[in-house]
Amino acid sequence: MAPQPTKSEASSGEVGASESTRSRAELIRLLNEDLAREYQAIIAYVVYSQVLKGAQYMSIAQELETHAAEELQHALIISKQIDYLGGVPAVVPLPVRTSEDPEQMLRFDLENEVDTVRNYRARVRQCEALSEYAVAEHIREILVQEQEHLIDLATALGETPPTIT
């Protein structure tokens, strides 16, 4: 963890320093949420890629297998950034929703990717506000792949990719 401000710092009016310590702690907390989301994505893609049945879904099932491997790389990159910032990487994934219905499965994935893209966009801005440009750069690279995942899923569902606000 980043060092906490000492009592004398806190009372000497060095608001900037303690403010920045707080923001870094908040960034670590948010990156751990991102990591929990990556674990969720790994599990979802491992399972969905194998249980999707039906001739029309074979090509997307193959694609989901590729996504699973990419999500693992993302989890490793995010853990590394958390460790670099002085935090401890989380170990619990967000819950994974399942369905017997292939279309529903793809929709769950699409919803999760939308959520992921929205969060990483915010994370880039937060990293840059703290001058953590290298962390921001890693997240931008992940973001490129997350947007591709989103497009793959929307295409498989025969939809245009949703606008993310």
Ligand SMILES: [Fe+2]
């Ligand atoms: Fe990911």
Ligand SMILES: [Fe+2]
């Ligand atoms: Fe993804």
